Amino acid sequence: MSFDLSVHLPKERLPTPAKWQAAISAKGFPLKLAADFDLTTLHGWLPCEYQGKPGGFECHHSIRSQEELQEMEIPESFPCEILFSTRARVKEEFLSEMIAAAVLAEMTGGVLVEPQSDGRFEGKKAVEWARAQVAMSGGRGVVVSARSKQPSVSHPGPVKLFLGGLFFTGVGVAMFLMEASPVLRVVATAAVLFGLLGFVAFGIAIRDANKKP
Secondary structure, three states: OEEEEEEEEOHHHOOOHHHHHHHHHHOOOOEEEOOOOOOOOOEEEEEEEEOOEEEEEEEEEEEOOHHHHHHHOOOOOOOEEEEEEEEOOOHHHHHHHHHHHHHHHHHHOOEEEEOOOOEEEEOHHHHHHHHHHHHHHOOOOOOOOOOOOOOOOOOOOHHHHHHHHHHHHHHHHHHHHOOOOHHHHHHHHHHHHHHHHHHHHHHHHHHHHHHOO
């Protein structure tokens, strides 16, 4: 299955391959475009490397008419269209296409259109969208510098895990002491086991916390 994107921009802002690559690298993406091509005449496969692995995408340049731009709801000052297409199942190709298109949209102040879900992203929003897609793919697609802000991930704290384990274990023991019915004894056993799992998670959380610098 193919995955298509298009970027619409002013003709005079169409970058050279070197400037496009420089903008990609400046954003921290591990994508390397082929060096020898002309965007104004490109109609075919553009090879590249993503994280050192072969990638690439179809890339086609065209100039849209004023009527077409109005129909597409694209600003009339953005007649230049770069169409991207590749195989969605091949990770290196899929991510290469998204990153290249998003950076092109941002550096030219253009508009990125994602027709699969009717998405439209202008300028910086295009790169934000690409970063989110890379993160969801698990591709580690952004080289993060020491000064970059790391994404925060929420995990249950050790105290919550300990209290949860204590609560469920206490409930289970109390049900046993009450000489409950066989059905409730099964529930009590499950509660105790769940509580023990909470204590195990608590221990793991403490261990991981001690490993942090």
